[in-house]
C-alpha cells in the first residue's frame with residue numbers, strides 16, 4: 001500500500017503521538033460499539049486534533065469502532081482513545097452492543113432472522 | 120450511555136457474528152459475499168512485556184503482536200446492524216478471540232475437507248467458551264467430498280451442532296449459513312429469562 005518509506009514510518013509512529021500516551025484507553029469500547037456525531041466540531045475547539053475532527057466528520061452517520069479504524073487507517077486502540085475524548089467533549093453519542101445476558105431477547109432473534117431471509 | 124443523535128432517532132443495536140477457521144478457508148470470501156459494504160480491515164494490537172529468556176542483562180523486551188481481521192456489515196431494518204468478523208483461527212491469537220467473542224451472538228466455523236484439522240482450535244475455543252457455533256464446510260472444487268456425518272465424527276462434534284455445506288463465494292449460500300447460525304443460537308439460549 002505504501003511506496004513511500006517515510007510515509008510508512010509516519011503511520012507507525014503517529015498513533016502514539018496523537019494519543020499522547022493514553023494508550024490505556026478508558027472504558028474499553030467494543031469493536032462494534034457505534035458512534036454518531038451529535039454536535040459538529042468546527043475545528044476551533046481546543047484540544048481536538050485533526051484525527052478527532054476526521055472522526056466527527058465521518059460519524060455524521062453511525063459507524064462502529066472497527067469501521068472508523070478501517071476508514072481512517074488507525075489502530076482500533078487509538079480510535080477508542082479518540083472516541084473517549086470526543087464523548088467527554090459532548091461531540092458524539094455511543095451505542096454499545098447488548099450486554100451478553102440480553103442476547104436472549106426473543107424479539108432480536110426474530111428481527112435478525114426475518115432480516116436475513118429478506119436479503 | 121445509550122443516547123441517540125441530536126435528531127432524536129435511536130441508533131441501531133450492533134450485533135456481532137464471527138466467522139472463524141484456518142488460513143485460506145474462505146472467511147474473507149464469505150464476509151464479502153453477504154456484506155452490504157466492501158469488506159474492511161481492522162487490526163488489534165497486543166503489547167506483551169516480557170523478559171527475554173536468552174537475555175542475561177535482564178532488560179525487558181516488548182513484543183507486539185498485530186492481528187488483522189476482515190469484517191462486513193448487514194443492516195437489519197432500523198433496529199439492528201450485524202457485524203461479521205473473519206477471525207484468524209490460530210490459537211496464539213486467543214487474545215483477539217476473547218475480545219471478539221465477548222457479546223457475540225454466535226460463530227460459524229468454516230472447514231475445508233482437505234485440512235479439517237485447521238478448524239480444531241476454533242471448535243475447541245467456542246465449545247469451551249460456550250459461544251453458540253455451527254460448522255460450515257466450504258466446498259472447494261478439488262476437495263474430497265465427505266458426508267456431513269463423517270465431518271461431524273472427524274471433528275468430534277456434539278449431536279446438536281449443525282454441520283452444513285456451503286459455497287463461501289455465493290451470497291445465497293452465505294445467507295443460508297447465517298440463518299442456520301442464528302436459529303441454532305436461538306435454540307441454545309437459556310429457556311427462562313428471569
Ligand SMILES: Nc1nc2c(ncn2[C@@H]2O[C@H](COP(=O)(O)OP(=O)(O)O)[C@@H](O)[C@H]2O)c(=O)[nH]1
Nearest residue numbers: 142143144145146147148258259260286287288
Ligand atoms: N473454489 C472455491 N474457492 C474458494 C471458495 N471460498 C474461497 N475460495 C478461494 O480461496 C481463497 C482463500 O479465501 P479467503 O476468503 O481469502 O480465505 P481466508 O483466509 O479464510 O479469509 C481465495 O482465493 C478464494 O477465492 C469456495 O467456496 N470455492
Ligand SMILES: [Mg+2]
Nearest residue numbers: 146147189205
Ligand atoms: Mg482472510
